[in-house]
Amino acid sequence: MSIFSHGDPEKITSPSACFVSGTTALPPNGEFIFERSSTRRDFLQRSGMGFAMLGLFGLTAFGENAKRSGNNPLSPNPTHFLPRAKRIIHIFLNGGSSHVDTFDPKPALTEYHGKPLPIPNLVTERPTGNGFGSPFSFKRYGQSGIPISELFSDLGEHADDLCVIRSMQSELPNHEPALMMMNCGDNTLSRPSMGSWLTYGLGTENQNLPGFIAMCPGGHPIKGPDNWRSAFLPGIYSGAFVNSDHQSVEKLIENIRNPRLDLKTQRRQVDLLQTLNRRHQESRKTDPQLEARIQSYEQAFRMQTAATDAFDIERESESTRARYGSSAQGRQLLIARRLVERGVRFVQLWHGKGQPWDNHDKIEENHRRLAGECSPGIGALLSDLKERGLFEETLVICGGEFGRTPTVEQSNAGKEKLGRDHNHYGFSTWLAGGGVKGGTVYGSTDEFGFRAQENPVHVHDLHATILHLMGLDHERLTYRHASRDFRLTDVHGRVVHEILS
Numbered sequence: 001m002s003i004f005s006h007g008d009p010e011k012i013t014s015p016s017a018c019f020v021s022g023t024t025a026l027p028p029n030g031e032f033i034f035e036r037s038s039t040r041r042d043f044l045q046r047s048g049m050g051f052a053m054l055g056l057f058g059l060t061a062f063g064e065n066a067k068r069s070g071n072n073p074l075s076p077n078p079t080h081f082l083p084r085a086k087r088i089i090h091i092f093l094n095g096g097s098s099h100v101d102t103f104d105p106k107p108a109l110t111e112y113h114g115k116p117l118p119i120p121n122l123v124t125e126r127p128t129g130n131g132f133g134s135p136f137s138f139k140r141y142g143q144s145g146i147p148i149s150e151l152f153s154d155l156g157e158h159a160d161d162l163c164v165i166r167s168m169q170s171e172l173p174n175h176e177p178a179l180m181m182m183n184c185g186d187n188t189l190s191r192p193s194m195g196s197w198l199t200y201g202l203g204t205e206n207q208n209l210p211g212f213i214a215m216c217p218g219g220h221p222i223k224g225p226d227n228w229r230s231a232f233l234p235g236i237y238s239g240a241f242v243n244s245d246h247q248s249v250e251k252l253i254e255n256i257r258n259p260r261l262d263l264k265t266q267r268r269q270v271d272l273l274q275t276l277n278r279r280h281q282e283s284r285k286t287d288p289q290l291e292a293r294i295q296s297y298e299q300a301f302r303m304q305t306a307a308t309d310a311f312d313i314e315r316e317s318e319s320t321r322a323r324y325g326s327s328a329q330g331r332q333l334l335i336a337r338r339l340v341e342r343g344v345r346f347v348q349l350w351h352g353k354g355q356p357w358d359n360h361d362k363i364e365e366n367h368r369r370l371a372g373e374c375s376p377g378i379g380a381l382l383s384d385l386k387e388r389g390l391f392e393e394t395l396v397i398c399g400g401e402f403g404r405t406p407t408v409e410q411s412n413a414g415k416e417k418l419g420r421d422h423n424h425y426g427f428s429t430w431l432a433g434g435g436v437k438g439g440t441v442y443g444s445t446d447e448f449g450f451r452a453q454e455n456p457v458h459v460h461d462l463h464a465t466i467l468h469l470m471g472l473d474h475e476r477l478t479y480r481h482a483s484r485d486f487r488l489t490d491v492h493g494r495v496v497h498e499i500l501s
Contacts, residue, residue: 073236074211076203083471084435084500085395086205087340088198090348091333091378093370094179094221095357098134098404098420099428100449101367102149104166105138108447109406121407122450124421125173126360128407131448132420135364144439151371154379160439161382161391161432163499167443167452170402170424170459175222175355178401178424181459183227185488192479194463195346196230196237197488198470201477205343208306210240213339216350217245217328228348232481239348242311244332249312270297310338323380328352330377337384340394357400360409361417382432395434395469403427406449426452429462435469437501457496464493469500 100106112118113133121128138147142159155162170178177187184191192200195212204211214228220241221227228239246252258266277294284290313321313334324330329351336347351357351374359366378398385391404420404427411417426445432438443455464474467488474493478485 072207073234074199074204074207076205077201079202079471080473080476081471083469084393085433085469086393087344088195088346088395088397088434088466088470089336089340089381090195090346091374091396091398092221092348092350093357093374093398093400094350094352095175095355095359096178096400096402096404096422096427097357097370098359098363098367099166099423099426099445100404100406101134101136101363102151102371103147103164103428103430104445104449105134105147105149106406106445106447106449109133109449112448117407117448117450119446119448119450121405122423122425124405124423126421127410128405128421129410129416130408131406132408132418136367142439144441146439146441151367152375152378154375155382158379158382158432162430162438163432163436163440163442164428164430165442165457165462165496165499166426166428166445167454167456168399168403168427168429168459168462169452169456170427173402173422173424175358175401175422178422179221179223179227182401184229184231185460185463185490190226190229190231191486192231192233192237192488193228193239194466194488195228195239195348196233197467197477198346198472200230200233200237200479201467201472202345202470204345206306209310209339209342209344211345212237212239212348213242213344213346214239214348214350215242215244215332215335217243217332217352219243219245219353221350221353222355232486233479239346244335244349245328247331249308252311253307273297306342310342310344311335313338320384323384324377325380327373327377329374330380333374333377333381334384337381337388337390341388341390358422359404359419360421361419363404363419385433391433393434395436395466396432397429397466398431399427399429403449423450425450426456431499435501437499440499442496442499455498458492460489460493461496463488465496465499468495 100109109131110133112131114130117131134149136149136151138149139153139156140147141156144160146159146162146164148156148159170181172178172187180191181187183193185194195214199211212228225241228241230238242252244252261269274294274297277290281290281294309315313331316334321334324334329349332349336349339347351370356370382391382396385394385396402422402424405423407420408416409419409421426449443457444453445451446453467474467477474487474489478487
């Protein structure tokens with residue numbers, strides 16, 4: 001581990017466990033630049049009995065950083081330019097749903113079902129054989145006539161709100177690196193997640209809740225907390241994980257309330273503790289870890305009422321709960337609406353632990369079951385956001401880490417498994433709301449759905465576009481770590497202006 005790193009983020013379990021305060025500077029050209037304190041200062045503070053730090057303290061504004069925004073690292077920040085969206089709900093079909101079975105119909109593939117394709121099969125993780133036509137029917141919906149599979153027919157009424165990118169590309173056909181690329185912008189190295197970058201750059205509108213929440217029923221997806229970690233960003237920007245398989249609020253957000261003390265007594269207890277902490281901090285004003293601990297107690301206290309209210313879907317009408325459905329996916333979609341309604345910046349919804357959409361065999365049976373668990377809730381979410389006036393400022397994203405092959409997967413013995421292998425060469429992701437041009441299909445794969453052909457969109461481009469919709473320039477939202485300015489898109493990425501309204 002680098003001496004300049006923030007330590008092991010996996011040890012940070014509180015949603016407000018650690019942070020480094022920052023400041024917003026306005027240079028003469030009028031462009032906002034986000035500045036955050038660097039942990040190289042920690043190294044200097046521990047060198048030469050702290051005298052190295054004294055020199056740095058006089059040369060930088062680090063001593064003033066803690067005063068920013070009332071000493072709260074999650075307070076709202078100014079954007080680089082006028083945002084189109086204020087919040088994001090990311091529906092993650094982890095495991096990789098099949099684009100040719102959902103939003104990218106391929107009639108030519110049906111023609112070549114059971115036959116070798118007239119083009120070479122691309123190299124994927126496992127061997128594949130003949131063409132495998134979709135077992136699902138497609139229908140055109142709305143004035144735009146976007147074709148949608150029967151699997152997601154609940155989205156038909158929202159076809160004119162959807163922007164389907166059919167030409168997505170990633171770099172590797174394996175779950176772990178593909179998940180890291182889609183979430184963190186890098187295949188292998190430890191990088192902050194997209195939700196962490198957004199809360200770092202923008203803060204959040206509700207100081208009583210975490211700015212970034214990740215929900216997954218049943219446990220963690222593949223790579224677990226790496227998918228929502230803050231890495232070298234301050235720990236306050238990590239995603240707070242919730243196992244949405246639980247139905248009671250007490251289980252959803254465990255240990256948030258003290259069963260033995262009332263709020264008034266707890267407030268007195270926290271005040272005493274904070275007084276002692278502040279006294280201890282007087283000689284350690286440049287220690288971000290200590291300030292983080294102080295902030296974590298405050299947010300935990302405030303969350304007791306705000307979080308229990310936000311996660312309690314029993315406060316919704318029976319008709320609203322029925323629209324979303326009784327599945328774990330439906331419940332977490334309803335919770336997501338309640339969270340963004342209360343100002344949470346980024347909510348990520350995983351379909352389930354492991355990689356449920358990873359259907360190497362029995363794809364017809366498995367995809368139908370999985371879509372049945374989430375499709376009604378997604379349709380209800382889009383309707384609900386519109387009815388509550390939230391749709392225009394909420395960006396909804398749906399997709400997996402990659403797609404699947406148009407050819408059938410083979411076992412080691414050469415037997416067809418009636419499933420599809422991973423396909424990172426071309427796949428689909430759709431977006432809605434938040435400044436996206438609805439009723440749009442952008443890009444395309446080849447006639448069989450193997451490779452992005454027209455207007456390819458790399459994951460870096462998707463990230464750049466998402467940040468742009470949120471009012472952030474992906475080239476200017478940076479963080480200095482290990483003597484380098486890092487960003488979500490690394491040194492790549494272009495904003496796909498063609499899909500913006």
